[in-house]
Amino acid sequence: MGRLCRATSHKFLSVESQVSGPALRARGVSKAFGGRQALEGVDFEVGPGEVVALIGPNGAGKTTLLSILAGIAEPDSGEVDGNGVAWVPQQAALYRRLSVRENLLLFARLQHDAGQTNDPPGQMVDRMLELTGLGERAGDRVGTLSGGNQQRVNIAIGLMAEPAVLLLDEPSVGLDPGQRERLWDFVLGLVGTGTAVAFSTHDIQEAERYAERIVVVAEGEGIFSGTADELRQAVDTGSGDLESSFLAFLREHGH
Amino acid sequence: MRWLLLKDLQILRRSPLQLTLLILYPVVIALLVGFAMTRDGEQTTVALYNAMPADSPLGFGGEEVDGDEIRDQLCDRVDCLSADSVEDATKMVESGEATAAVILPEDLGEKILSLASLNPQSPEVQVVVNGSNTVESEVTDDRIEAMLSEANLLLAKRLSEAANQYLDLILEGGEFSLFGQELEVLGLQKSEQILKRLENKVPAGTDREELQRAIRFAGLATDNLDLAGPLLTAITQPIKADKIEVGDEAPSLDTFAIGVTTIFALMFVTVLLVAGSLALEKEENAFTRLTAGLVTRLQILLAKVGLGTVVGFGVAVILLVGLGLFVGIEWGRAPLWLLAILFGAAAFSAGGAALGAAAREVRAATLAAVMICLPVALLSLVPDDAVGPAIETVISVVSAAFPFKPALDALTSGLEISGSSVWLNYLHLAVLAAAYSALARVALRRF
Ligand SMILES: Nc1ncnc2c1ncn2[C@@H]1O[C@H](COP(=O)(O)OP(=O)(O)O)[C@@H](O)[C@H]1O
Numbered sequence: 001m002g003r004l005c006r007a008t009s010h011k012f013l014s015v016e017s018q019v020s021g022p023a024l025r026a027r028g029v030s031k032a033f034g035g036r037q038a039l040e041g042v043d044f045e046v047g048p049g050e051v052v053a054l055i056g057p058n059g060a061g062k063t064t065l066l067s068i069l070a071g072i073a074e075p076d077s078g079e080v081d082g083n084g085v086a087w088v089p090q091q092a093a094l095y096r097r098l099s100v101r102e103n104l105l106l107f108a109r110l111q112h113d114a115g116q117t118n119d120p121p122g123q124m125v126d127r128m129l130e131l132t133g134l135g136e137r138a139g140d141r142v143g144t145l146s147g148g149n150q151q152r153v154n155i156a157i158g159l160m161a162e163p164a165v166l167l168l169d170e171p172s173v174g175l176d177p178g179q180r181e182r183l184w185d186f187v188l189g190l191v192g193t194g195t196a197v198a199f200s201t202h203d204i205q206e207a208e209r210y211a212e213r214i215v216v217v218a219e220g221e222g223i224f225s226g227t228a229d230e231l232r233q234a235v236d237t238g239s240g241d242l243e244s245s246f247l248a249f250l251r252e253h254g255h
Numbered sequence: 256m257r258w259l260l261l262k263d264l265q266i267l268r269r270s271p272l273q274l275t276l277l278i279l280y281p282v283v284i285a286l287l288v289g290f291a292m293t294r295d296g297e298q299t300t301v302a303l304y305n306a307m308p309a310d311s312p313l314g315f316g317g318e319e320v321d322g323d324e325i326r327d328q329l330c331d332r333v334d335c336l337s338a339d340s341v342e343d344a345t346k347m348v349e350s351g352e353a354t355a356a357v358i359l360p361e362d363l364g365e366k367i368l369s370l371a372s373l374n375p376q377s378p379e380v381q382v383v384v385n386g387s388n389t390v391e392s393e394v395t396d397d398r399i400e401a402m403l404s405e406a407n408l409l410l411a412k413r414l415s416e417a418a419n420q421y422l423d424l425i426l427e428g429g430e431f432s433l434f435g436q437e438l439e440v441l442g443l444q445k446s447e448q449i450l451k452r453l454e455n456k457v458p459a460g461t462d463r464e465e466l467q468r469a470i471r472f473a474g475l476a477t478d479n480l481d482l483a484g485p486l487l488t489a490i491t492q493p494i495k496a497d498k499i500e501v502g503d504e505a506p507s508l509d510t511f512a513i514g515v516t517t518i519f520a521l522m523f524v525t526v527l528l529v530a531g532s533l534a535l536e537k538e539e540n541a542f543t544r545l546t547a548g549l550v551t552r553l554q555i556l557l558a559k560v561g562l563g564t565v566v567g568f569g570v571a572v573i574l575l576v577g578l579g580l581f582v583g584i585e586w587g588r589a590p591l592w593l594l595a596i597l598f599g600a601a602a603f604s605a606g607g608a609a610l611g612a613a614a615r616e617v618r619a620a621t622l623a624a625v626m627i628c629l630p631v632a633l634l635s636l637v638p639d640d641a642v643g644p645a646i647e648t649v650i651s652v653v654s655a656a657f658p659f660k661p662a663l664d665a666l667t668s669g670l671e672i673s674g675s676s677v678w679l680n681y682l683h684l685a686v687l688a689a690a691y692s693a694l695a696r697v698a699l700r701r702f
């Protein structure tokens with residue numbers, strides 16, 4: 001217990017790493033806040049173009065893991081390898097009083113000045129407006145947009161530097177099912193262009209529906225990695241219901 | 256960094272309510288403070304030293320005025336403390352025990368008596384005020400003016416009675432003494448009679464002696480008319496005050512009032528704006544994204560301090576220039592007061608940044624800004640001599656650690672007072688700006 005399930009992890013690696021190796025890989029990552037251990041020896045990988053769901057109860061350490069993967073936070077121990085990783089924060093990190101275009105332009109300029117992209121900011125904004133399908137609302141204040149559209153703008157900013165891996169922290173929180181679906185159409189459209197996506201969620205259905213692989217974290221430990229079917233098989237609940245399997249799995253591992 | 260600044264200005268422009276409050280609130284507060292400052296309900300305490308000999312009654316024109324009566328008039332409007340000497344009285348003012356001292360000089364009685372003579376001298380009382388406190392010394396000025404006009408009214412009554420006697424003398428004739436010589440004044444009525452008699456006698460011959468008396472009267476009448484001039488002046492304001500200031504130079508009340516108003520506005524605009532805008536970065540969740548490889552924490556901090564300095568400077572200059580239209584400020588000294596506002600804006604901005612970084616929430620930051628700024632600023636306005644030495648020390652330490660007092664001193668010095676102290680004020684503000692920026696940077700670590 002406390003390690004990623006080796007068999008499934010290997011199976012996955014044997015498929016992807018033969019081609020070009022994982023786009024992002026973390027090994028034995030630990031992080032404590034004060035006396036509280038938020039992460040303990042977690043391994044995590046994302047292959048090129050792969051969609052991985054990071055699932056676990058609130059406080060499990062998902063945000064902490066993603067921010068370490070993004071290079072925003074330093075782990076206490078363990079290592080992270082990966083280039084071209086972009087991170088999209090949990091809540092829309094946008095200025096609500098600025099318009100969609102102004103928000104995009106600000107971050108395009110900052111990314112340009114920081115050397116993350118060479119594209120002229122103006123062109124970048126036009127491209128992102130097209131990508132998000134928000135061209136008609138470019139002049140509207142972000143605060144007046146729906147949560148789903150705000151999240152699109154939020155994600156678009158993460159895409160400006162054309163990352164190999166996009167890390168999304170609970171991207172669909174607070175969205176209704178329709179908004180959620182449109183958001184995923186948008187995100188999976190990106191995957192079609194070769195971008196790998198790792199997203200956190202505490203919704204097992206969302207994980208099954210949109211991710212190729214599911215990684216379960218609980219209380220700072222990685223306890224499972226594999227497909228939804230493998231998670232169902234890992235515990236025998238007899239019902240075939242993924243949510244029950246997930247909860248049973250957590251219980252079996254003492255969470 | 257310029258993009259961050261531009262973005263903040265855009266956000267500010269989009270927030271009309273915030274913008275209005277940010278400007279209206281300080282102006283209203285400043286007006287209230289200015290109003291409260293110029294109203295002083297308390298009795299002023301005045302040290303009185305009476306150097307006049309006790310047994311010199313001031314009798315003239317048949318009426319008596321004595322020293323006690325003058326003193327009672329003086330002390331009607333204020334609390335009088337009696338002093339034993341000029342030094343004693345001056346010390347009382349310097350120590351703050353009295354807001355002013357009034358000294359009745361030894362020769363005051365003689366000079367008052369001379370008012371009723373043909374050779375009037377201006378009686379003067381000395382007034383010693385503590386110049387280092389603008390509000391009090393101005394209030395004291397008003398009080399002493401009121402005291403003197405009471406005393407002057409009394410003397411004027413007596414003097415007009417004396418003047419009446421001279422008029423009687425001119426009208427009816429009689430004797431009076433000038434330089435020890437007894438003179439006989441003919442009087443207009445007798446002159447008329449004599450001239451009537453001369454009228455009959457002139458064709459018949461000349462009565463030399465009577466003619467000479469008429470001629471002498473003409474001369475005296477002219478002299479008496481000359482006398483009326485100084486006498487009338489004496490009546491309008493018999494006692495003059497000779498004002499001496501002790502303590503440091505202080506700005507005039509006008510300068511002080513516009514200084515307080517401007518710095519109040521500057522303080523609220525910059526502290527509220529910077530604290531709120533920095534906390535907003537956290538609230539809008541943008542801080543993490545900005546610091547994820549785009550800009551450093553220091554750059555964000557400097558952009559916020561820059562924002563506060565630019566906006567605060569603009570608002571304060573507009574306010575000051577607006578006030579200057581009514582009060583009159585020295586445009587030639589503009590570089591000095593503009594620098595004072597600039598340094599003040601930077602120091603307040605840094606303070607606001609420290610507050611915003613510590614509060615991490617717009618509402619909390621705004622509340623904290625008001626709850627800290629208002630009392631500290633008001634504390635800085637408490638006159639030194641209004642409190643005991645221990646509290647005075649506390650107040651001066653608090654005032655020095657917060658930009659309000661140095662900014663106010665810098666501005667009033669820049670507007671009015673010459674000397675090198677204004678450069679020390681700039682330095683003080685620069686040190687505070689650096690110190691608060693450092694504090695803010697530390698607070699941003701766990702933002
Ligand atoms: N900055 C922080 N300071 C202190 N504790 C934190 C901090 N961030 C996260 N934690 C703690 O670490 C644990 C994991 O948090 P987090 O990664 O946000 O979980 P999740 O995103 O899965 O809900 C929680 O117990 C949380 O309280």
Ligand SMILES: [Mg+2]
Pocket residue numbers: 062063064090169170
């Ligand atoms: Mg989280």
